Amino acid sequence: MLDLLTNKEHDEARQGEAFAPFAHEVNSFKKHFYIESYGCAMNFADSEVVASVLIENGFGATTNCEEADLIFINTCSIREKAETTVRKRLTEFRKLKRTKPGMLVGVLGCMAERLKSKFLEEEKLVDIVVGPDAYRTLPNLIEEAETGQKAVNVLLSRDETYADIAPIRLNSNGVTAFVSIMRGCNNMCSFCVVPFTRGRERSRDAESIINECKTLFEDGYREVTLLGQNVDSYYNASPNPSDGGAFKHSANSKNTSDSQGVVIPPLGGRGAVTFALLLEKVAQISPLLRVRFSTSHPKDITDDVLHTIVKYENICNYIHLPVQSGSSRVLQMMNRTYSREWYIAKVNRIRELIPDCGLSTDMITGFCTETEEDHQQSLSLMEYCKYDLAYMYFYSERPGTLAERRFTDDVPEAVKKRRLQEMISLHRIHSLQSMQRDVGKTFKVLVEGVSKKNEEELFGRSDQNKVVVFPKGNVKKGDYVQIKVESCTAGTLLGKQII
Numbered sequence: 001m002l003d004l005l006t007n008k009e010h011d012e013a014r015q016g017e018a019f020a021p022f023a024h025e026v027n028s029f030k031k032h033f034y035i036e037s038y039g040c041a042m043n044f045a046d047s048e049v050v051a052s053v054l055i056e057n058g059f060g061a062t063t064n065c066e067e068a069d070l071i072f073i074n075t076c077s078i079r080e081k082a083e084t085t086v087r088k089r090l091t092e093f094r095k096l097k098r099t100k101p102g103m104l105v106g107v108l109g110c111m112a113e114r115l116k117s118k119f120l121e122e123e124k125l126v127d128i129v130v131g132p133d134a135y136r137t138l139p140n141l142i143e144e145a146e147t148g149q150k151a152v153n154v155l156l157s158r159d160e161t162y163a164d165i166a167p168i169r170l171n172s173n174g175v176t177a178f179v180s181i182m183r184g185c186n187n188m189c190s191f192c193v194v195p196f197t198r199g200r201e202r203s204r205d206a207e208s209i210i211n212e213c214k215t216l217f218e219d220g221y222r223e224v225t226l227l228g229q230n231v232d233s234y235y236n237a238s239p240n241p242s243d244g245g246a247f248k249h250s251a252n253s254k255n256t257s258d259s260q261g262v263v264i265p266p267l268g269g270r271g272a273v274t275f276a277l278l279l280e281k282v283a284q285i286s287p288l289l290r291v292r293f294s295t296s297h298p299k300d301i302t303d304d305v306l307h308t309i310v311k312y313e314n315i316c317n318y319i320h321l322p323v324q325s326g327s328s329r330v331l332q333m334m335n336r337t338y339s340r341e342w343y344i345a346k347v348n349r350i351r352e353l354i355p356d357c358g359l360s361t362d363m364i365t366g367f368c369t370e371t372e373e374d375h376q377q378s379l380s381l382m383e384y385c386k387y388d389l390a391y392m393y394f395y396s397e398r399p400g401t402l403a404e405r406r407f408t409d410d411v412p413e414a415v416k417k418r419r420l421q422e423m424i425s426l427h428r429i430h431s432l433q434s435m436q437r438d439v440g441k442t443f444k445v446l447v448e449g450v451s452k453k454n455e456e457e458l459f460g461r462s463d464q465n466k467v468v469v470f471p472k473g474n475v476k477k478g479d480y481v482q483i484k485v486e487s488c489t490a491g492t493l494l495g496k497q498i499i
Protein backbone atom coordinates (compact mmCIF):
# COMPACT_ATOMS: atom_id res chain seq x y z
CA MET A 1 0.00 0.00 0.00
CA LEU A 2 1.61 3.26 -1.06
CA ASP A 3 -0.35 5.64 1.05
CA LEU A 4 0.98 4.29 4.31
CA LEU A 5 -1.16 5.00 7.35
CA THR A 6 -0.26 2.72 10.16
CA ASN A 7 0.29 4.75 13.29
CA LYS A 8 -1.75 4.80 16.43
CA GLU A 9 -2.68 8.43 15.79
CA HIS A 10 -3.91 7.61 12.29
CA ASP A 11 -4.62 3.95 12.65
CA GLU A 12 -5.42 2.20 9.37
CA ALA A 13 -7.00 -0.68 11.27
CA ARG A 14 -9.53 1.73 12.81
CA GLN A 15 -10.64 3.38 9.54
CA GLY A 16 -14.37 2.91 9.14
CA GLU A 17 -14.73 1.68 12.70
CA ALA A 18 -18.24 1.84 14.13
CA PHE A 19 -19.18 2.30 17.77
CA ALA A 20 -20.25 -0.69 19.81
CA PRO A 21 -23.47 -0.23 21.80
CA PHE A 22 -23.66 -0.42 25.56
CA ALA A 23 -24.73 -3.97 26.26
CA HIS A 24 -27.40 -3.03 28.81
CA GLU A 25 -28.89 -0.29 26.69
CA VAL A 26 -29.23 -1.93 23.34
CA ASN A 27 -33.02 -2.06 23.35
CA SER A 28 -33.81 0.86 25.58
CA PHE A 29 -33.71 3.56 22.88
CA LYS A 30 -36.41 4.32 20.37
CA LYS A 31 -33.90 5.43 17.76
CA HIS A 32 -30.46 4.05 17.04
CA PHE A 33 -27.48 5.76 15.52
CA TYR A 34 -24.57 4.22 13.73
CA ILE A 35 -21.35 6.20 13.38
CA GLU A 36 -18.39 5.31 11.22
CA SER A 37 -15.15 7.26 11.59
CA TYR A 38 -12.29 7.99 9.20
CA GLY A 39 -9.06 9.98 9.40
CA CYS A 40 -6.90 11.06 12.30
CA ALA A 41 -7.23 10.44 16.03
CA MET A 42 -8.90 13.83 16.43
CA ASN A 43 -11.77 12.62 14.28
CA PHE A 44 -12.16 9.47 16.37
CA ALA A 45 -12.13 11.64 19.50
CA ASP A 46 -14.80 13.86 17.91
CA SER A 47 -17.00 10.82 17.24
CA GLU A 48 -16.90 10.18 21.00
CA VAL A 49 -18.22 13.72 21.56
CA VAL A 50 -20.94 13.16 18.94
CA ALA A 51 -21.92 9.89 20.66
CA SER A 52 -22.16 11.75 23.95
CA VAL A 53 -24.42 14.46 22.46
CA LEU A 54 -26.68 11.84 20.85
CA ILE A 55 -26.92 9.57 23.90
CA GLU A 56 -27.73 12.63 26.09
CA ASN A 57 -30.60 13.28 23.69
CA GLY A 58 -32.10 9.82 23.86
CA PHE A 59 -30.43 7.99 20.99
CA GLY A 60 -28.68 4.63 21.37
CA ALA A 61 -25.58 3.39 19.54
CA THR A 62 -25.50 0.35 17.28
CA THR A 63 -22.71 -1.31 15.28
CA ASN A 64 -25.21 -2.66 12.78
CA CYS A 65 -25.97 -0.01 10.17
CA GLU A 66 -28.98 -2.02 8.97
CA GLU A 67 -30.81 -1.53 12.27
CA ALA A 68 -29.90 2.17 12.52
CA ASP A 69 -32.34 5.05 12.11
CA LEU A 70 -29.48 7.50 11.76
CA ILE A 71 -26.24 6.81 9.95
CA PHE A 72 -23.34 9.18 10.46
CA ILE A 73 -20.03 9.15 8.71
CA ASN A 74 -17.28 11.24 10.30
CA THR A 75 -15.06 12.21 7.40
CA CYS A 76 -11.50 13.22 6.55
CA SER A 77 -10.36 15.56 3.75
CA ILE A 78 -6.61 15.44 4.18
CA ARG A 79 -5.97 13.58 0.91
CA GLU A 80 -8.16 12.87 -2.09
CA LYS A 81 -8.07 9.14 -1.31
CA ALA A 82 -9.73 9.77 2.07
CA GLU A 83 -12.62 11.54 0.33
CA THR A 84 -12.96 8.80 -2.30
CA THR A 85 -13.35 6.20 0.46
CA VAL A 86 -16.17 8.21 2.03
CA ARG A 87 -17.97 8.66 -1.30
CA LYS A 88 -17.88 4.89 -1.89
CA ARG A 89 -19.29 4.29 1.56
CA LEU A 90 -22.07 6.81 0.94
CA THR A 91 -23.07 4.92 -2.21
CA GLU A 92 -23.47 1.79 -0.09
CA PHE A 93 -25.61 3.68 2.43
CA ARG A 94 -27.75 4.95 -0.47
CA LYS A 95 -28.70 1.33 -1.27
CA LEU A 96 -29.53 0.67 2.38
CA LYS A 97 -31.64 3.83 2.62
CA ARG A 98 -33.80 2.64 -0.30
CA THR A 99 -34.77 -0.41 1.74
CA LYS A 100 -35.45 1.60 4.89
CA PRO A 101 -37.52 4.75 4.29
CA GLY A 102 -37.16 7.24 7.13
CA MET A 103 -33.51 6.40 7.72
CA LEU A 104 -31.40 9.58 7.83
CA VAL A 105 -27.81 9.83 6.64
CA GLY A 106 -25.49 12.53 7.95
CA VAL A 107 -21.99 13.59 6.99
CA LEU A 108 -19.81 14.98 9.79
CA GLY A 109 -16.31 16.41 10.01
CA CYS A 110 -13.81 17.84 7.57
CA MET A 111 -15.44 16.77 4.31
CA ALA A 112 -18.76 18.20 5.49
CA GLU A 113 -16.98 21.46 6.24
CA ARG A 114 -15.15 21.53 2.92
CA LEU A 115 -18.09 20.72 0.68
CA LYS A 116 -20.87 22.29 2.78
CA SER A 117 -24.24 22.24 1.03
CA LYS A 118 -22.63 20.97 -2.18
CA PHE A 119 -22.94 17.65 -0.40
CA LEU A 120 -26.72 17.84 -0.51
CA GLU A 121 -26.67 18.60 -4.22
CA GLU A 122 -23.92 16.18 -5.26
CA GLU A 123 -24.57 13.24 -2.97
CA LYS A 124 -28.32 13.02 -3.16
CA LEU A 125 -28.65 10.65 -0.25
CA VAL A 126 -27.29 12.96 2.42
CA ASP A 127 -29.87 14.52 4.77
CA ILE A 128 -27.64 16.18 7.35
CA VAL A 129 -24.30 17.99 6.94
CA VAL A 130 -22.45 19.02 10.11
CA GLY A 131 -19.03 20.64 10.43
CA PRO A 132 -16.59 19.89 13.28
CA ASP A 133 -17.67 22.85 15.42
CA ALA A 134 -21.43 22.26 15.21
CA TYR A 135 -21.97 18.91 16.96
CA ARG A 136 -23.98 20.46 19.78
CA THR A 137 -26.67 21.35 17.25
CA LEU A 138 -27.06 17.74 16.05
CA PRO A 139 -30.32 17.03 17.95
CA ASN A 140 -31.98 20.10 16.33
CA LEU A 141 -30.60 19.21 12.92
CA ILE A 142 -31.97 15.68 13.26
CA GLU A 143 -35.41 17.08 14.15
CA GLU A 144 -35.25 19.36 11.14
CA ALA A 145 -34.25 16.49 8.84
CA GLU A 146 -37.07 14.32 10.21
CA THR A 147 -39.55 16.81 8.74
CA GLY A 148 -38.09 16.13 5.31
CA GLN A 149 -35.89 19.23 5.09
CA LYS A 150 -32.17 19.05 4.51
CA ALA A 151 -30.26 20.20 7.61
CA VAL A 152 -26.86 21.91 7.45
CA ASN A 153 -24.63 23.55 10.05
CA VAL A 154 -21.05 24.14 9.03
CA LEU A 155 -20.34 27.26 11.06
CA LEU A 156 -16.80 27.30 12.38
CA SER A 157 -16.30 28.71 15.84
CA ARG A 158 -13.48 30.66 17.47
CA ASP A 159 -14.15 29.22 20.91
CA GLU A 160 -15.90 25.83 20.70
CA THR A 161 -13.78 23.15 22.42
CA TYR A 162 -16.55 20.84 23.72
CA ALA A 163 -14.75 21.18 27.07
CA ASP A 164 -17.89 20.37 29.08
CA ILE A 165 -18.92 17.30 27.07
CA ALA A 166 -17.66 14.02 28.50
CA PRO A 167 -16.81 11.84 25.50
CA ILE A 168 -18.45 8.40 25.41
CA ARG A 169 -15.65 5.85 25.06
CA LEU A 170 -17.66 3.19 23.34
CA ASN A 171 -14.96 1.25 21.55
CA SER A 172 -12.34 1.57 24.16
CA ASN A 173 -9.97 -1.10 25.45
CA GLY A 174 -10.49 0.51 28.89
CA VAL A 175 -6.76 1.21 29.21
CA THR A 176 -5.81 3.93 26.71
CA ALA A 177 -7.79 7.04 25.74
CA PHE A 178 -7.41 10.11 23.57
CA VAL A 179 -8.09 13.50 25.13
CA SER A 180 -8.50 16.54 22.84
CA ILE A 181 -6.71 19.54 24.31
CA MET A 182 -7.20 21.96 21.45
CA ARG A 183 -8.97 22.33 18.12
CA GLY A 184 -8.17 23.88 14.75
CA CYS A 185 -4.81 25.09 13.49
CA ASN A 186 -3.28 28.52 12.84
CA ASN A 187 -0.34 27.21 10.82
CA MET A 188 -0.81 27.69 7.16
CA CYS A 189 1.19 24.79 5.75
CA SER A 190 0.57 25.35 2.06
CA PHE A 191 -0.39 21.71 1.30
CA CYS A 192 -2.88 21.36 4.15
CA VAL A 193 -6.65 21.65 4.23
CA VAL A 194 -6.96 21.46 8.04
CA PRO A 195 -6.98 25.23 8.76
CA PHE A 196 -9.94 25.51 6.35
CA THR A 197 -11.91 22.53 7.61
CA ARG A 198 -11.26 22.80 11.36
CA GLY A 199 -10.89 26.55 11.75
CA ARG A 200 -8.76 28.71 14.01
CA GLU A 201 -6.67 27.21 16.79
CA ARG A 202 -8.21 27.31 20.26
CA SER A 203 -7.09 25.66 23.47
CA ARG A 204 -9.45 23.89 25.80
CA ASP A 205 -9.68 24.99 29.40
CA ALA A 206 -6.84 23.34 31.35
CA GLU A 207 -8.93 22.36 34.31
CA SER A 208 -11.48 20.49 32.19
CA ILE A 209 -8.62 18.54 30.57
CA ILE A 210 -7.10 17.60 33.92
CA ASN A 211 -10.50 16.61 35.29
CA GLU A 212 -11.19 14.43 32.26
CA CYS A 213 -7.80 12.71 32.71
CA LYS A 214 -8.46 12.22 36.45
CA THR A 215 -11.84 10.66 35.72
CA LEU A 216 -10.26 8.36 33.15
CA PHE A 217 -7.67 7.27 35.71
CA GLU A 218 -10.36 6.65 38.34
CA ASP A 219 -12.25 4.58 35.75
CA GLY A 220 -9.22 2.32 35.31
CA TYR A 221 -7.54 3.92 32.30
CA ARG A 222 -3.75 3.90 32.49
CA GLU A 223 -2.73 5.98 29.47
CA VAL A 224 -3.93 9.27 27.99
CA THR A 225 -2.79 10.79 24.71
CA LEU A 226 -3.21 14.55 24.63
CA LEU A 227 -4.35 15.45 21.15
CA GLY A 228 -4.14 18.50 18.93
CA GLN A 229 -2.87 19.49 15.48
CA ASN A 230 -0.07 21.42 17.17
CA VAL A 231 -0.04 20.55 20.88
CA ASP A 232 3.05 22.60 21.70
CA SER A 233 1.22 25.82 20.97
CA TYR A 234 -1.40 24.94 23.62
CA TYR A 235 -2.04 28.06 25.67
CA ASN A 236 -4.78 28.58 28.20
CA ALA A 237 -4.54 32.21 29.27
CA SER A 238 -6.85 32.13 32.25
CA PRO A 239 -7.48 28.84 33.96
CA ASN A 240 -9.87 28.93 36.87
CA PRO A 241 -8.70 31.96 38.93
CA SER A 242 -9.89 30.21 42.09
CA ASP A 243 -7.17 27.65 41.51
CA GLY A 244 -4.86 29.70 43.73
CA GLY A 245 -1.65 28.86 41.93
CA ALA A 246 -2.22 25.15 41.35
CA PHE A 247 -1.03 25.72 37.81
CA LYS A 248 2.55 26.56 38.74
CA HIS A 249 5.32 24.79 36.90
CA SER A 250 7.58 23.23 39.48
CA ALA A 251 10.30 22.36 36.97
CA ASN A 252 10.96 25.86 35.79
CA SER A 253 9.58 29.24 36.70
CA LYS A 254 12.21 31.60 35.22
CA ASN A 255 12.63 32.81 31.65
CA THR A 256 14.55 30.20 29.66
CA SER A 257 15.80 29.78 26.14
CA ASP A 258 15.13 26.84 23.89
CA SER A 259 17.83 25.32 21.68
CA GLN A 260 17.29 28.01 19.03
CA GLY A 261 17.66 30.80 21.58
CA VAL A 262 13.95 31.74 21.63
CA VAL A 263 12.99 33.26 24.97
CA ILE A 264 10.21 31.36 26.70
CA PRO A 265 8.06 33.40 29.09
CA PRO A 266 7.76 32.22 32.70
CA LEU A 267 5.39 29.32 33.09
CA GLY A 268 2.44 29.56 35.35
CA GLY A 269 2.72 33.35 35.54
CA ARG A 270 -0.67 35.01 36.13
CA GLY A 271 -2.30 31.63 35.84
CA ALA A 272 -1.44 31.00 32.17
CA VAL A 273 -1.02 27.35 31.21
CA THR A 274 1.46 26.38 28.50
CA PHE A 275 1.78 22.90 27.06
CA ALA A 276 4.75 22.06 29.31
CA LEU A 277 2.72 22.97 32.36
CA LEU A 278 -0.35 21.08 31.19
CA LEU A 279 1.80 18.02 30.57
CA GLU A 280 3.21 18.29 34.09
CA LYS A 281 -0.23 18.64 35.65
CA VAL A 282 -1.55 15.59 33.82
CA ALA A 283 1.57 13.59 34.77
CA GLN A 284 1.03 14.50 38.43
CA ILE A 285 -2.42 12.86 38.48
CA SER A 286 -0.69 9.54 39.22
CA PRO A 287 2.64 7.90 38.43
CA LEU A 288 0.51 5.00 37.17
CA LEU A 289 -1.03 7.15 34.42
CA ARG A 290 1.07 7.20 31.28
CA VAL A 291 0.98 10.41 29.28
CA ARG A 292 1.54 10.72 25.53
CA PHE A 293 0.89 13.61 23.16
CA SER A 294 0.54 14.26 19.45
CA THR A 295 1.29 16.19 17.22
CA SER A 296 4.32 18.38 17.84
CA HIS A 297 5.25 21.03 15.30
CA PRO A 298 9.06 21.31 15.20
CA LYS A 299 8.88 25.11 15.46
CA ASP A 300 6.89 25.00 18.70
CA ILE A 301 8.29 22.19 20.84
CA THR A 302 10.39 23.87 23.54
CA ASP A 303 13.12 22.84 25.95
CA ASP A 304 10.54 23.20 28.71
CA VAL A 305 8.49 20.41 27.16
CA LEU A 306 11.62 18.26 26.83
CA HIS A 307 12.67 18.94 30.44
CA THR A 308 9.16 18.04 31.62
CA ILE A 309 9.38 14.72 29.73
CA VAL A 310 12.71 14.02 31.44
CA LYS A 311 11.37 14.94 34.86
CA TYR A 312 8.34 12.61 34.85
CA GLU A 313 8.87 8.89 34.37
CA ASN A 314 5.23 8.50 33.32
CA ILE A 315 5.50 10.97 30.40
CA CYS A 316 6.49 8.69 27.55
CA ASN A 317 9.81 9.14 25.81
CA TYR A 318 8.27 9.38 22.38
CA ILE A 319 7.82 12.38 20.11
CA HIS A 320 5.99 12.57 16.81
CA LEU A 321 7.82 15.36 14.99
CA PRO A 322 6.62 15.63 11.38
CA VAL A 323 9.22 17.10 9.03
CA GLN A 324 7.41 16.66 5.65
CA SER A 325 10.55 17.20 3.52
CA GLY A 326 14.33 17.21 3.89
CA SER A 327 14.83 20.06 1.43
CA SER A 328 14.91 23.59 2.84
CA ARG A 329 13.66 24.94 -0.48
CA VAL A 330 10.60 22.66 -0.42
CA LEU A 331 10.03 23.33 3.29
CA GLN A 332 9.87 27.02 2.50
CA MET A 333 7.29 26.43 -0.23
CA MET A 334 5.36 24.28 2.23
CA ASN A 335 5.43 27.22 4.65
CA ARG A 336 6.69 25.00 7.47
CA THR A 337 8.73 27.94 8.92
CA TYR A 338 11.91 25.91 9.57
CA SER A 339 14.83 24.73 7.46
CA ARG A 340 16.44 21.30 7.24
CA GLU A 341 19.27 22.52 9.51
CA TRP A 342 16.84 23.93 12.08
CA TYR A 343 14.94 20.63 12.19
CA ILE A 344 18.17 18.64 12.58
CA ALA A 345 19.19 20.93 15.48
CA LYS A 346 15.84 20.15 17.13
CA VAL A 347 16.34 16.40 16.72
CA ASN A 348 19.88 16.74 18.15
CA ARG A 349 18.49 18.59 21.15
CA ILE A 350 15.85 15.89 21.76
CA ARG A 351 18.55 13.19 21.60
CA GLU A 352 20.81 15.20 23.91
CA LEU A 353 18.13 15.61 26.59
CA ILE A 354 16.27 12.31 26.09
CA PRO A 355 18.78 9.83 24.66
CA ASP A 356 16.31 6.93 24.41
CA CYS A 357 13.48 9.01 22.91
CA GLY A 358 11.36 7.26 20.26
CA LEU A 359 11.00 9.54 17.23
CA SER A 360 8.51 9.43 14.40
CA THR A 361 7.67 11.71 11.50
CA ASP A 362 5.36 12.48 8.58
CA MET A 363 6.78 12.80 5.06
CA ILE A 364 5.32 13.96 1.78
CA THR A 365 6.84 13.06 -1.61
CA GLY A 366 6.23 14.89 -4.87
CA PHE A 367 5.18 18.28 -3.50
CA CYS A 368 5.05 21.01 -6.18
CA THR A 369 8.42 21.51 -7.97
CA GLU A 370 10.14 18.75 -5.95
CA THR A 371 13.26 17.65 -7.87
CA GLU A 372 15.28 14.43 -7.59
CA GLU A 373 17.81 16.45 -5.60
CA ASP A 374 15.07 17.56 -3.13
CA HIS A 375 13.92 13.96 -2.87
CA GLN A 376 17.48 12.79 -2.14
CA GLN A 377 17.61 15.37 0.64
CA SER A 378 14.46 13.89 2.17
CA LEU A 379 16.08 10.45 2.07
CA SER A 380 19.32 11.74 3.58
CA LEU A 381 17.40 13.47 6.36
CA MET A 382 15.68 10.17 7.12
CA GLU A 383 19.10 8.51 7.09
CA TYR A 384 20.27 11.06 9.65
CA CYS A 385 17.22 10.87 11.94
CA LYS A 386 16.65 7.09 11.63
CA TYR A 387 13.00 7.37 12.64
CA ASP A 388 11.43 4.53 14.60
CA LEU A 389 8.19 5.18 12.73
CA ALA A 390 7.36 7.24 9.65
CA TYR A 391 4.02 7.99 8.03
CA MET A 392 4.65 8.64 4.38
CA TYR A 393 2.31 10.01 1.75
CA PHE A 394 2.54 11.25 -1.79
CA TYR A 395 1.30 14.80 -2.30
CA SER A 396 -2.39 15.15 -2.99
CA GLU A 397 -3.48 18.62 -4.06
CA ARG A 398 -6.40 19.86 -1.97
CA PRO A 399 -8.83 22.48 -3.28
CA GLY A 400 -8.60 25.86 -1.56
CA THR A 401 -5.15 25.35 0.00
CA LEU A 402 -2.33 27.87 -0.49
CA ALA A 403 -0.42 25.38 -2.65
CA GLU A 404 -3.41 24.85 -4.92
CA ARG A 405 -3.73 28.59 -5.40
CA ARG A 406 -0.04 29.44 -5.74
CA PHE A 407 1.79 26.49 -7.25
CA THR A 408 1.38 23.91 -9.99
CA ASP A 409 1.01 20.28 -8.95
CA ASP A 410 3.72 19.44 -11.47
CA VAL A 411 5.31 16.19 -10.28
CA PRO A 412 3.75 13.32 -12.28
CA GLU A 413 1.84 10.81 -10.15
CA ALA A 414 4.14 7.95 -11.21
CA VAL A 415 7.16 9.93 -9.98
CA LYS A 416 5.45 10.80 -6.66
CA LYS A 417 4.68 7.13 -6.13
CA ARG A 418 8.13 5.93 -7.11
CA ARG A 419 9.71 8.39 -4.67
CA LEU A 420 7.28 7.29 -1.98
CA GLN A 421 8.21 3.67 -2.59
CA GLU A 422 11.90 4.52 -2.25
CA MET A 423 11.16 6.34 0.98
CA ILE A 424 9.14 3.43 2.37
CA SER A 425 11.94 0.98 1.50
CA LEU A 426 14.51 3.13 3.30
CA HIS A 427 12.28 3.57 6.32
CA ARG A 428 11.70 -0.21 6.53
CA ILE A 429 15.43 -0.66 7.02
CA HIS A 430 15.51 1.98 9.77
CA SER A 431 12.45 0.66 11.60
CA LEU A 432 13.76 -2.91 11.51
CA GLN A 433 17.13 -1.71 12.85
CA SER A 434 15.27 0.17 15.55
CA MET A 435 13.41 -3.00 16.56
CA GLN A 436 16.58 -5.09 16.45
CA ARG A 437 18.37 -2.63 18.74
CA ASP A 438 15.77 -3.43 21.41
CA VAL A 439 16.42 -7.19 21.42
CA GLY A 440 18.02 -8.12 24.74
CA LYS A 441 16.70 -4.99 26.50
CA THR A 442 13.98 -4.88 29.15
CA PHE A 443 11.00 -2.52 28.87
CA LYS A 444 8.16 -1.46 31.13
CA VAL A 445 5.05 -2.37 29.15
CA LEU A 446 1.48 -1.23 29.75
CA VAL A 447 -0.77 -4.17 28.91
CA GLU A 448 -3.56 -3.23 26.45
CA GLY A 449 -5.17 -6.59 25.69
CA VAL A 450 -4.99 -10.06 24.18
CA SER A 451 -2.85 -10.46 21.08
CA LYS A 452 -4.92 -10.75 17.89
CA LYS A 453 -2.80 -13.64 16.63
CA ASN A 454 -2.64 -15.80 19.75
CA GLU A 455 -5.14 -15.92 22.61
CA GLU A 456 -2.41 -17.14 24.94
CA GLU A 457 -0.44 -13.93 24.47
CA LEU A 458 -0.95 -10.35 25.56
CA PHE A 459 0.20 -7.14 23.91
CA GLY A 460 1.08 -3.69 25.17
CA ARG A 461 3.39 -0.80 24.38
CA SER A 462 6.80 0.27 25.54
CA ASP A 463 7.48 3.83 26.65
CA GLN A 464 8.79 4.46 23.11
CA ASN A 465 5.44 3.35 21.65
CA LYS A 466 6.55 0.00 20.26
CA VAL A 467 4.14 -2.93 20.36
CA VAL A 468 5.37 -5.73 22.64
CA VAL A 469 3.85 -9.25 22.67
CA PHE A 470 4.47 -11.78 25.44
CA PRO A 471 2.92 -14.92 27.04
CA LYS A 472 -0.10 -14.23 29.27
CA GLY A 473 1.06 -15.55 32.64
CA ASN A 474 -0.77 -13.96 35.53
CA VAL A 475 -1.07 -10.54 34.00
CA LYS A 476 -4.15 -8.56 32.98
CA LYS A 477 -5.12 -5.51 30.93
CA GLY A 478 -4.02 -2.26 32.59
CA ASP A 479 -1.07 -3.84 34.45
CA TYR A 480 2.51 -2.71 34.01
CA VAL A 481 5.01 -5.49 33.40
CA GLN A 482 8.75 -5.69 32.80
CA ILE A 483 9.35 -7.53 29.53
CA LYS A 484 12.71 -8.74 28.31
CA VAL A 485 12.74 -8.64 24.50
CA GLU A 486 14.00 -11.88 22.94
CA SER A 487 13.26 -11.31 19.26
CA CYS A 488 11.37 -9.03 16.91
CA THR A 489 9.49 -8.76 13.65
CA ALA A 490 9.31 -5.57 11.56
CA GLY A 491 6.50 -4.19 13.73
CA THR A 492 6.54 -6.10 17.03
CA LEU A 493 8.90 -6.87 19.88
CA LEU A 494 8.51 -10.40 21.30
CA GLY A 495 9.57 -11.15 24.82
CA LYS A 496 8.83 -12.63 28.19
CA GLN A 497 8.02 -11.25 31.59
CA ILE A 498 10.76 -10.62 34.13
CA ILE A 499 9.43 -11.29 37.59
Ligand code: SAM
Pocket residue numbers: 040078079191192193194228229230295296297322324362363364393394395396397398
Ligand atom coordinates in the same frame (compact mmCIF):
# COMPACT_ATOMS: atom_id res chain seq x y z
N1 SAM B 1 -0.74 18.86 12.40
C1 SAM B 1 0.14 17.84 12.05
C2 SAM B 1 1.49 18.38 11.63
O1 SAM B 1 1.65 19.52 11.33
O2 SAM B 1 2.38 17.61 11.54
C3 SAM B 1 -0.36 16.93 10.96
C4 SAM B 1 -1.72 16.98 10.51
S1 SAM B 1 -2.17 16.13 9.07
C5 SAM B 1 -3.73 15.56 9.61
C6 SAM B 1 -1.25 14.63 9.02
C7 SAM B 1 -0.28 14.51 7.89
O3 SAM B 1 -0.95 14.41 6.66
C8 SAM B 1 0.66 15.70 7.68
O4 SAM B 1 1.70 15.73 8.60
C9 SAM B 1 1.13 15.49 6.28
O5 SAM B 1 2.27 14.65 6.20
C10 SAM B 1 -0.05 14.76 5.62
N2 SAM B 1 -0.74 15.64 4.67
C11 SAM B 1 -1.42 16.76 4.93
N3 SAM B 1 -1.88 17.32 3.78
C12 SAM B 1 -1.47 16.50 2.77
C13 SAM B 1 -1.62 16.53 1.37
N4 SAM B 1 -2.26 17.52 0.77
N5 SAM B 1 -1.08 15.53 0.64
C14 SAM B 1 -0.41 14.52 1.25
N6 SAM B 1 -0.24 14.44 2.57
C15 SAM B 1 -0.75 15.42 3.33
Ligand code: SF4
Pocket residue numbers: 185186187188189192193194195229230297
Ligand atom coordinates in the same frame (compact mmCIF):
# COMPACT_ATOMS: atom_id res chain seq x y z
FE1 SF4 C 1 -1.96 21.14 8.62
FE2 SF4 C 1 0.35 22.36 9.12
FE3 SF4 C 1 -1.73 22.69 10.79
FE4 SF4 C 1 -0.47 20.33 10.68
S1 SF4 C 1 0.41 22.27 11.36
S2 SF4 C 1 -2.68 20.68 10.66
S3 SF4 C 1 0.08 20.17 8.53
S4 SF4 C 1 -1.61 23.37 8.66
